[in-house]
Amino acid sequence: MSVQTLTLGQLKNDWAAIQEDALNDYLTFLRFKSISTDLKYKEETIRCARWLQDYVKQIGFETELWETPGYPVIFASHNGAGPSKPTLLIYNHYDVQPADPLSEWDSPPFEPIMRDGEVFARGAQDNKGQCFYVLQALKALLKHNPAFPINIKLCIEGEEEIGSPQLAALLKEKDKQKKLKADYLAIVDTGLPDKETPAITLGVRGIVTMEVRVQGSSADLHSGSHGGLVYNPLHALVEMLAKLRDKEGKITIPGFYEDVLEMTQKEKSQIAFDFDEKKYEAMFGVKSHGGEKALAPLERAWNRPTLEINGIAGGYGGIGFKTVIPSKAIAKISCRLVPDQDPHKIGNLVAKYLKEIAPKEVAVEVEIFNGVGKAIRANPFSKVVKAFSMAYEELFQKPCKNIFEGASIPIVTELAEVSQSEVILLGFGLPDDQIHAPNEHFGVDRLEKGFLVLSLAIQNLGNLN
Amino acid sequence: MSVQTLTLGQLKNDWAAIQEDALNDYLTFLRFKSISTDLKYKEETIRCARWLQDYVKQIGFETELWETPGYPVIFASHNGAGPSKPTLLIYNHYDVQPADPLSEWDSPPFEPIMRDGEVFARGAQDNKGQCFYVLQALKALLKHNPAFPINIKLCIEGEEEIGSPQLAALLKEKDKQKKLKADYLAIVDTGLPDKETPAITLGVRGIVTMEVRVQGSSADLHSGSHGGLVYNPLHALVEMLAKLRDKEGKITIPGFYEDVLEMTQKEKSQIAFDFDEKKYEAMFGVKSHGGEKALAPLERAWNRPTLEINGIAGGYGGIGFKTVIPSKAIAKISCRLVPDQDPHKIGNLVAKYLKEIAPKEVAVEVEIFNGVGKAIRANPFSKVVKAFSMAYEELFQKPCKNIFEGASIPIVTELAEVSQSEVILLGFGLPDDQIHAPNEHFGVDRLEKGFLVLSLAIQNLGNLN
Numbered sequence: 065m066s067v068q069t070l071t072l073g074q075l076k077n078d079w080a081a082i083q084e085d086a087l088n089d090y091l092t093f094l095r096f097k098s099i100s101t102d103l104k105y106k107e108e109t110i111r112c113a114r115w116l117q118d119y120v121k122q123i124g125f126e127t128e129l130w131e132t133p134g135y136p137v138i139f140a141s142h143n144g145a146g147p148s149k150p151t152l153l154i155y156n157h158y159d160v161q162p163a164d165p166l167s168e169w170d171s172p173p174f175e176p177i178m179r180d181g182e183v184f185a186r187g188a189q190d191n192k193g194q195c196f197y198v199l200q201a202l203k204a205l206l207k208h209n210p211a212f213p214i215n216i217k218l219c220i221e222g223e224e225e226i227g228s229p230q231l232a233a234l235l236k237e238k239d240k241q242k243k244l245k246a247d248y249l250a251i252v253d254t255g256l257p258d259k260e261t262p263a264i265t266l267g268v269r270g271i272v273t274m275e276v277r278v279q280g281s282s283a284d285l286h287s288g289s290h291g292g293l294v295y296n297p298l299h300a301l302v303e304m305l306a307k308l309r310d311k312e313g314k315i316t317i318p319g320f321y322e323d324v325l326e327m328t329q330k331e332k333s334q335i336a337f338d339f340d341e342k343k344y345e346a347m348f349g350v351k352s353h354g355g356e357k358a359l360a361p362l363e364r365a366w367n368r369p370t371l372e373i374n375g376i377a378g379g380y381g382g383i384g385f386k387t388v389i390p391s392k393a394i395a396k397i398s399c400r401l402v403p404d405q406d407p408h409k410i411g412n413l414v415a416k417y418l419k420e421i422a423p424k425e426v427a428v429e430v431e432i433f434n435g436v437g438k439a440i441r442a443n444p445f446s447k448v449v450k451a452f453s454m455a456y457e458e459l460f461q462k463p464c465k466n467i468f469e470g471a472s473i474p475i476v477t478e479l480a481e482v483s484q485s486e487v488i489l490l491g492f493g494l495p496d497d498q499i500h501a502p503n504e505h506f507g508v509d510r511l512e513k514g515f516l517v518l519s520l521a522i523q524n525l526g527n528l529n
Numbered sequence: 530m531s532v533q534t535l536t537l538g539q540l541k542n543d544w545a546a547i548q549e550d551a552l553n554d555y556l557t558f559l560r561f562k563s564i565s566t567d568l569k570y571k572e573e574t575i576r577c578a579r580w581l582q583d584y585v586k587q588i589g590f591e592t593e594l595w596e597t598p599g600y601p602v603i604f605a606s607h608n609g610a611g612p613s614k615p616t617l618l619i620y621n622h623y624d625v626q627p628a629d630p631l632s633e634w635d636s637p638p639f640e641p642i643m644r645d646g647e648v649f650a651r652g653a654q655d656n657k658g659q660c661f662y663v664l665q666a667l668k669a670l671l672k673h674n675p676a677f678p679i680n681i682k683l684c685i686e687g688e689e690e691i692g693s694p695q696l697a698a699l700l701k702e703k704d705k706q707k708k709l710k711a712d713y714l715a716i717v718d719t720g721l722p723d724k725e726t727p728a729i730t731l732g733v734r735g736i737v738t739m740e741v742r743v744q745g746s747s748a749d750l751h752s753g754s755h756g757g758l759v760y761n762p763l764h765a766l767v768e769m770l771a772k773l774r775d776k777e778g779k780i781t782i783p784g785f786y787e788d789v790l791e792m793t794q795k796e797k798s799q800i801a802f803d804f805d806e807k808k809y810e811a812m813f814g815v816k817s818h819g820g821e822k823a824l825a826p827l828e829r830a831w832n833r834p835t836l837e838i839n840g841i842a843g844g845y846g847g848i849g850f851k852t853v854i855p856s857k858a859i860a861k862i863s864c865r866l867v868p869d870q871d872p873h874k875i876g877n878l879v880a881k882y883l884k885e886i887a888p889k890e891v892a893v894e895v896e897i898f899n900g901v902g903k904a905i906r907a908n909p910f911s912k913v914v915k916a917f918s919m920a921y922e923e924l925f926q927k928p929c930k931n932i933f934e935g936a937s938i939p940i941v942t943e944l945a946e947v948s949q950s951e952v953i954l955l956g957f958g959l960p961d962d963q964i965h966a967p968n969e970h971f972g973v974d975r976l977e978k979g980f981l982v983l984s985l986a987i988q989n990l991g992n993l994n
Contacts, residue, residue, distance in 0.1 A: 269753060287835075301767075302841070303771045376843055396851070400757070
């Protein structure tokens, strides 16, 4: 079967023709409150999955909805290129982060609106926007050819934001392993350092998350009558948390850095560690002066583990004042990990240390959450890296950089192992997209660029083999 | 005019006759959501004040509603005893604490229900219950005599739980000072050490409250992409808060203890400092092992200043997990004070120290709230103390103890000064009433005892002069 290779120009014309329809479908996708961490949204998240499965089917894929005790995984495949051609597995997710704090959104998070070419909504970038340009590229390629230049598989899950526990379980099943087998794996969930700089991502950090619970009295107490009598759980909590990092920004937990695999200088030389401090400050209103003081910014963000407090709750945090000594206080903690740190081992080290340093007047428990993930570092010399680099360079007319991402995609290591494929991470996120934060947004221009790069790279993979 | 002095037996019969009506009126009072700290309840709090004014008027008082930019103060007087008799000013408040956390109430906080002789509702004790037995005593005394044995004034305010800012402002007005003039002042807002032990309160601690706000980035950030880059405001906050107390439980803020007026051994000998550790632990599920380690429990709770964190909020504290580095974090802090600490001075010392120790990577501001109050120590040899001690001893058939209260009634010092009266604090609260906490409650038996003690003490004051 002869395959027509589309030029960049042809693809740009295609995008112009489909953009309006694509945008409408994208907005529909964004309206689903597919918040995986909160069971309140269970029905809507499942409706989102069904809608998406239908969308993929209409493009021309064979689809399966892999049901789980949590949210279903959409698996889709198109093997029209035949056994002589390689297979690319593309990973996305349809679930999103919670939208809190709601009061800080300029427009409702699940009523997408466009301002200055950017679509504002929870999930606009992470990961519905990224998922959507992938689907548009596949749709366009199939319009011109009855088959793709290579075989394509899709794996779109609904629990990435809670650490992919259900997909992780599915990956242990033999039939799923067989179905997911591929030559290349593209995780389309990362970004570019800035709008003008083409880049692919060669590594992400691992993650483990947990909740610390400190219990004092059996009920909240009046801070006047009991102040000076009980050991306030909030004091216990801040005293414990303050001990987790030293003055140099290093984590003080014994054994925390033990398994860190340092990059060689040769490895480092392949990665673009350059960092524009002024641009960062202008973008986020803060200097990049957290973490380990001895290290450069992107060294800290890409190549070193962290421990961050992601939330504290206890007592009265509302308007006005309440003179209470709360009976309990909690903190949410996450650690970002690098090769070869094991998430379970690190979680246990943190929990053990917190219990050791807890004042004996309070009771402390630590729950390590599911959805841990190991860090990954990809091979910079693989064919899939070459195919995507070529696509980026054709579109941007600039060399494509190799970067890392500090965030985690917990399933990536397991998915690469099970599919037995060479992995690449890519995407069109930008640092100020406000993912996981109020006013998340994604640009229509990036939907187009994503569409173009995916289309070109898939064609490149067909021609490279 | 000859005044009939009622015996304890007569008063008990009176209570039996009025109890049912009194209870019904009490429950109506409790249904008002008169939460002064939250403007959402503004209309209902004002309705509560109007209802209460009407109630006091129907008893036979001349009433005034002192309007303020906040909540009105109900002033009432009955001068039938005439100028040859002394005047007792009684203070109560109709506002209540917020009901959070709502999920921990066994029944809705503003739908009072009775279980085992206890009424459960927000404000059941603090202060609607205490206010209500005062009103019943006055009602009963007037039923038997066209006038009281002494002149009575009432001052019932609606902002005690936010530190009485409006009443404090009114106390600066000449005409209000004149109207409030009295010989004795009874603050009916405290409690007994236990059900069987009669006691009056000779002192309360002062208070100053504040909110610390730590600001990092301009928007919440993803803890993966930015972990290791920004200085997390939650880390800054816990590091600052952990430095406020040392290992011995002492406050580390320079100058904090400077103005503390130590009690003499003679003064201490008049106060019942005995403390039942086992009973405390059984009641609150926690040992009384907080605060300054070198001191005895009630020394810490009554006679020493404290600094307590009353709330922390920042990041995600809900169900599940959110991998966020919040842009800001806040803590609510209160200090309980003893003579001669000045609340403004202490507030400023805390604020100054917090700013000094704040990591320079974050911006810190501290708001000191209105509604500060000085501590008071009352004269144990005054006539009003004698009159109430006699009343307690007649009812309980036991010696009446002198105790202190660790909590604060911010307006008490100013009210005593303005009214030029000898002050006493009393009430029928018990340590496990859960005031300011879920499932606040007050016993019907204590409504009766309060009724009896107030009635007897007012008669005693008439006879002592």
